[in-house]
Structure formats: structure tokens, C-alpha cells
Amino acid sequence: MRSARDLIAEALGDLQKGETIERALSRILRRYGGTYEDYVRIMSDVRDLASKEKLSNLEAARRIAGQ
Amino acid sequence: MRVYVVDNGGQWTHREWRVLTYLGVESKIVPNTTPFDEIADVDGLVLSGGAPRVGVDASAMGRNGEYIDRADFPVLGICAGHQFMALHLGGDAKPSKVPEFGKARLVVDKHDTLFDGLPGTFDVWESHNDEVAALPPDFERLAHSENCGVQAMRSLKRPLFGVQFHPEVEHTQFGSEIFKNFLKVCEAR
Numbered sequence: 001m002r003s004a005r006d007l008i009a010e011a012l013g014d015l016q017k018g019e020t021i022e023r024a025l026s027r028i029l030r031r032y033g034g035t036y037e038d039y040v041r042i043m044s045d046v047r048d049l050a051s052k053e054k055l056s057n058l059e060a061a062r063r064i065a066g067q
Numbered sequence: 068m069r070v071y072v073v074d075n076g077g078q079w080t081h082r083e084w085r086v087l088t089y090l091g092v093e094s095k096i097v098p099n100t101t102p103f104d105e106i107a108d109v110d111g112l113v114l115s116g117g118a119p120r121v122g123v124d125a126s127a128m129g130r131n132g133e134y135i136d137r138a139d140f141p142v143l144g145i146c147a148g149h150q151f152m153a154l155h156l157g158g159d160a161k162p163s164k165v166p167e168f169g170k171a172r173l174v175v176d177k178h179d180t181l182f183d184g185l186p187g188t189f190d191v192w193e194s195h196n197d198e199v200a201a202l203p204p205d206f207e208r209l210a211h212s213e214n215c216g217v218q219a220m221r222s223l224k225r226p227l228f229g230v231q232f233h234p235e236v237e238h239t240q241f242g243s244e245i246f247k248n249f250l251k252v253c254e255a256r
Contacts, residue, residue, distance in 0.1 A: 026255035039255075040223055044179050051178050 099129030114148025149229030
């Protein structure tokens with residue numbers, strides 16, 4: 001399984017217009033055979049950062065992906 | 068997106084349907100005796116509240132167990148639905164030491180998913196004699212109140228969520244946002 005950072009980066013690159021990062025990440029995870037647990041773990045990190053730094057989930061995802 | 072509401076006989080089942088419809092989701096109320104195959108293609112399911120004590124009475128909860136077992140979509144249990152989910156999946160629900168009726172102050176333990184973007188504490192509306200006394204395996208607590216140890220929970224393995232309080236009642240602050248956050252999970256599957 002790819003790293004969380006790479007998965008988030010790919011989800012950001014695959015984001016459709018108006019789509020949430022949750023949805024994009026879920027799609028990318030399924031593409032690589034990831035589980036719901038993987039989704040929960042990665043999104044928890046995104047949300048924790050978002051809450052801590054007062055960012056949106058999308059902004060937090062970009063920061064984790066280094067964008 | 069289609070999210071149905073399973074009617075467990077609660078007084079606010081219609082409100083649950085109404086919130087979902089207001090949020091732009093195709094929804095309908097189905098009896099809790101509906102065969103799973105008739106709801107299998109939904110994007111999410113809400114297990115409504117019920118009459119007093121019904122959440123701890125499996126015989127009154129129809130096919131809720133089947134829905135939980137077979138769902139490959141997100142499920143949100145509210146009040147009786149939440150208690151039943153806990154019992155059905157190996158946790159426990161018992162009479163509350165302090166039943167809650169009316170307003171209570173919710174304390175968010177984990178902002179993940181259902182409480183994403185919401186304050187750390189806010190008012191919710193309660194109506195329960197029983198409560199979840201032990202989380203099922205692989206569940207975590209998301210919120211509590213002074214008199215109720217598990218006000219919200221979620222599975223770490225499957226998109227299953229439960230709330231003791233009633234987000235569909237207007238006295239619950241951020242009730243609509245909680246439903247929106249559940250719908251985000253339904254969208255993401």
C-alpha cells in the first residue's frame with residue numbers, strides 16, 4: 001500500500017469539480033485495495049490537522065501532501 | 068444519493084426523513100420489517116429512534132440486525148437505533164442511571180466524521196431511559212455528556228455510526244451539520 005501522503009496527493013490530483021476530498025480519497029483507496037480502516041486512519045490525520053491549524057479538510061490534505 | 072430511514076417507532080422519525088430531504092437527498096421512511104433486498108441499493112441508512120426501551124428489545128427492532136449485518140453502505144443509528152447497534156455488535160446497553168429528557172450538553176471527544184467542523188461542546192436534545200454501556204469491539208466513542216458516557220460512537224472497521232441524542236430535533240445545535248457529515252460518508256463510499 002502506498003503511503004498516506006502519496007494517496008492524499010493522488011486524491012487531490014484526481015479531485016473532480018465540486019467533489020470533497022473524502023470522496024476522492026475513498027475512490028483512490030479503493031483503486032489500490034485499501035480498506036475502510038485505511039480511510040478512517042488517513043482522514044483522521046487530515047481532520048486532526050485541519051482542526052489544529054484551523055484549516056478546511058481540503059487545505060489540510062494539501063498540506064499533508066506537500067502542495 | 069439515496070438514504071432511507073428505518074422506522075423503529077420513534078416520535079421524530081418523520082423529522083429524520085425531513086432533514087435528509089431538505090439536504091437534497093432522496094429519502095423515504097421504511098418499516099423495520101422491510102426485507103434487506105428491498106433497500107440494498109441505498110447509499111446510506113438511518114435507523115430511527117423508537118418507543119421507550121425498544122432499543123434494548125431486539126424483538127421490537129424488526130430487521131435492524133440484518134440491515135447492520137448486510138449493509139455495505141454507511142448506517143447511522145439514532146437513539147434506539149444506536150443502542151440496538153451497540154447490543155447487536157457485541158457491546159451493551161442498559162438502563163441509564165440518569166435518564167436524559169430535554170436539553171443536554173454534549174462534549175465531543177473526537178471531532179472525526181460526524182462532528183467534523185463543529186465546536187467542542189454544544190446543546191443536544193435527549194429522550195432516553197437506556198444508553199450504551201459498553202462499546203462494541205472496534206468501535207470508538209466520539210462524544211459524551213455529563214450523564215451519558217456514550218453519546219456518539221463509530222466503528223473503525225465499517226461505516227457504522229450511532230448517536231444517543233436526536234440530531235433531527237431543532238433544539239439540537241448543529242443537527243443539520245451532523246446529518247451533512249454523515250452524508251459526506253455516504254458520498255465517499
